[in-house]
Amino acid sequence: MTLSRQVANAVRGALSVRRVSKGRSFRRGSSVRIIDGRLVVGDRVTILRNGEFSGAVTIGNRVFVNRDAYIRPGVTIGDDVSLGPFVRLVTDSHVIAGPSRRAGASTHSPIRIGDGAWLGAGVTVLPGVRIGDGAVVAAGSTVTRDVQPNTLVAGTPARLVRELDQVTNA
Secondary structure, X not given: OOHHHHHHHHHXXXXXXXXXXXXXXXXXXXXXXXXXXXXXXXXXXXXXXXXXXXXXXXXXXXXXXXXXXXXOOOEEEOOOXXXXXXXXXXXXXXEEOOOOOOEEEXXXXXXXXXXXXXXXXXXXXXXXXXXXXXXXXXXXXXXXXXXXXXXXXXXXXXXXXEEOOOOOOO
């Protein structure tokens, strides 16, 4: 088999049935990869091209994942969530070790994205963070601590900008 045929088969099989449990109306772009784990996807989920999902990841209903998402094991995404392009949800890190090799033993802490949250383009969420229901994280932010429900945060590290109305669209 030629290399181009092998690549084409790998792309077609990237979301194979044995690694993905999917709900109704699941749409995916090209080159979405699942590595070493199982992806559980709810109803009416869209994942655009070039996403990478590593390990066990759970995605709720009516979720939109824009292009080039990088999602590590132990992530749970609630219902009605929108992830902008180039979002990174990183659940693993290292302890700081001695001077001969500062990146010590690996650590893992799950990330939870609450229902109705919106993460803008290029957001990075670090291990152990919980993003509350209805929260908005501005583009380019780095989230190092939990985000309260119905708040807008921005910056590196992300800080509270304001609380959001829980009843209307503002």
